[in-house]
Amino acid sequence: MSTHQLISILLVDDDPIFRQGLRTLLEFYSNGKLKFNVVGEAACVDQALKLTKEQHQSLVLLDLELPHEDGISALIRFRERGYSGKILVLSAHHEDEWVFRAMQAGARGYVFKDRLANQLCEAISTVIDDRIYLDPDVATSFFRMFHFYAGRCLQAAQSLHLTEREQEVLHWLVQGASNEAIAQNLYVTVATVKAHLTSIFEKLGVTSRTQAIVKALKLGLVSA
Known part of the structure; x- marks a missing residue:
């Protein structure tokens, strides 16, 4: 990554206290080589889609529990609206199914909320560098479901x-x-x-x- 890179970020989470915590964490992680700038906050998907048109953020930090629709549908809507930026999922869901569906729907990384303090900075750096971020536990969940669906895909298509x-x-x-x-x-x-x-x-x-x-x-x- 380049020196003094400024990363503009949109926060999408319906909990204002959690969003404030994210802001604090991002400020803490900002340093000479990596600067985080929160350019907007959204509590629902419609707000997020509106903001992505107004702002020029490098990254969206997306929760999977949002009012009226889950983050999986949100990922799909982002794609349908032509959003080409990177999306990093922050979720309390540890279940294999959620991890797999989020990555399959277009997320560039997946971080458990209870591990943000240790993983958020690395996750953002990885995703911004055009790579996929999955810590070992998350990767295990993803590939467990990948192998399951690999067999199910052919059966479903045939059925x-x-x-x-x-x-x-x-x-x-x-x-x-x-x-x-x-x-x-x-x-x-x-x-x-x-x-x-x-x-x-x-x-x-x-x-x-x-x-x-x-x-x-x-x-x-x-x-x-």
């Missing part, structure tokens, strides 16, 4: 009778690609993509792109 092409379309859909981008990647027409999406929605029992993405991730049909 839903998804064709190979439909799985490819679903993959690009989860990546946040538009119909036009999917068509270009698969060398087919937009009309063909729309036909595949209609079939996918019917097989998944959903009515929108967001619902399809969420269900595909939950079923382990694709990886983010």
